[in-house]
Amino acid sequence: MTDSKPVAFRAIEPYIQRHTVSPAETEVRGKDFVSWGDGNAYPDYLLELYDNAPTLRSCVDGIADYIAGDDVAITPWRSDYAPGAVNLQGDTIRDQVHDCAADLELYGGFALQVIRDWSGAVAEVYYIDVRNLRSNKENTVFYYSEDWRKGGIRKAVVYPAFMPKLDWENMTDEQRERHASSIVFVKRGHTRTYPQPPFAAAVKACEVERSIADFHLNAIDNSFTASMIINFNNGIPTDEQMEEIEQAVNDKFSGHDNAGRIFLCWNRNKESAADIVTPKVEDFGARYDALEKAIRQQIFTAFRANPNLFGIPTDGNGFAAEQYEASFRLFNRTQVLPAQRLICDAYDRILGREDVLTITPFSFGEEDVTQTLATQLGVGGTQALMSILESETLTIDQKKGTLEVLFGLNDEQAASMLGIPYTPPTENV
Secondary structure, eight states: BOOSSSSSEEEOOOOOOOOOOOEEEETTTTSOOOESGGGGGHHHHHHHHHOOOOOHHHHHHHHHHHHHOOOEOOOOOOOOOOTTSSSSTOOOOOHHHHHHHHHHHHEEEEEEEEOOOSSSSSEEEEOGGGGGGETTSSSSEEEOSOTTTGGGGGOEEEEEEEEOOOOOGGHHHHHHHSEEEEEEEEEEEEESSSSOOTGGGHHHHHHHHHHHHHHHHHHHTTSOOOOEEEEOSOOOHHHHHHHHHHHHHHHHHBBBGGGBBBBEEESSSSSSOOOEEOOOEEEEEEHHHHHHHHHHHHHHTTTTGGGGGGGGOOOOOOOHHHHHHHHHHHHHHIIIHHHHHHHHHHHHHHEEEEEEEEEOOOOOOOGHHHHHHHHHHHHHHHHHHHHTTTSSSSSSHHHHHHHHHHHHHHHHHHHHHHHHOOOOOOOOO
């Protein structure tokens, strides 16, 4: 053994640090192509967060359900399709809308592939996973690949952006072939080549939530801490000898089956003996519980939502059914309806008609209105609503007018919420 070092420390498992991926956009030199994030991997990183951060997944899935509503219908444009089908593979419009809604909440945008027939008319529409798309700066050319880490742009399929009005008859065969399949790319915001997710400001919170879950898993596997420290006091071995001793101790004693994790330490001097020390265990449980609540609230805030919207109860929740209804109305107007308009506008543009889609709003049965509204509470609406209803300075008429302006309630709904009689307006004769 060598004693060139005063002390050397080794743990059974290495410490691995995760790094968030930046959404930076970089134009690839010599190619009409913009990479999406560090290493062209930002959407893959967002998907990884979705798979490992439960609060993020709850928000994305829940809002997608709200956007898709109870049902989606599309105006038939081909007689050979079954009701609701949008392509020859039988994909339904409801499934497509739900997929587009999920991408809109996870990535900030969605994509559709439009297939034309021999006459230039729209024949089929397919959902495209926006994670697999890359684009030029102007979003006029798109590159599709299912794995950008292997082959990259060299193996990508190139598509033009969808153009609703084409002079098909006067186009060359080459032009027709190029536009026979095209991409509709919809994103929130127009200052960047690629969209940003609605929870962009809470990406670090999602990363923390994932890390907390990993911490608890590792804590269980390692009996919550290093259960003992073994000091080897007969000199510091070489790295190879450390590895051999460490592996032998690990195989014999560590892991959750053996209820312990061992910390090894080699010292320069003292008698040739090993001191076994049990370290003091810090109580991190309360710290992590508080941190988990804080970062979860950051994620919900980024989506401008309340946990009740997704069936997650909150402390001190005691609102009446009418109040829940008004709160959800605010969330619906600020989050759900704008997303539905983006999706509906995309299909209107594809088929060249207005009101192509009909989305039946998300609802529950009337038999359980209280429970229904309890899962549809908007965070911003709740605070404003309760301030108005409990105000001691506003008159009833002022409260009524404020509810109508802020929440879009009509006279009857505002009166019902305030618990006052409703008098229908009289018509002038």
